[in-house]
Amino acid sequence: MEFRLLQAHEPLPMELLLEADPSERLVRTYCAVGWCMIGEQEGSVIGVCVLLVLSDSTIEIKNLAVAESFRGQGYGRRLLQHALAEALHRGFQFVEIGTGNSSMDQLAFYQKCGFRFHAIDSDFFRRNYPEPIFENGIECRDMIRLRYTINN
Structure with a gap:
């Protein structure tokens, strides 16, 4: 996988972005x-x-997504590692990411990549999304914020 910044004249990969965040307005x-x-x-x-x-x-990772047919093959980890390297290159000390309380796979993945629990934004999803979100049989209500310390 090769990485690059999306240029201003290029369309957003909206279908992929909406896999990680169902609100097109917020995206x-x-x-x-x-x-x-x-x-x-x-x-x-x-x-x-x-x-x-x-x-x-x-710096915060607001959205991280890999196309479904490429999941489970290490591409998400490579994308995350590239984001961490970019943060280091730009001089940031911390990288934060948020995910839902019901996002069990994402919570495990981020911790395996060195992120630690940092904060909870209670009822974030109820405040910011018009319809309830359910995942793994659990209502996604709270934003779990995780933090990575660069050069930890």
């Missing part, structure tokens, strides 16, 4: 102010990662 909002990195293989976009600066020391 368009943070993509407009963040950096959208894509992972390509043989000219096709197979992964996407959106980074958003939170402060001088902290």
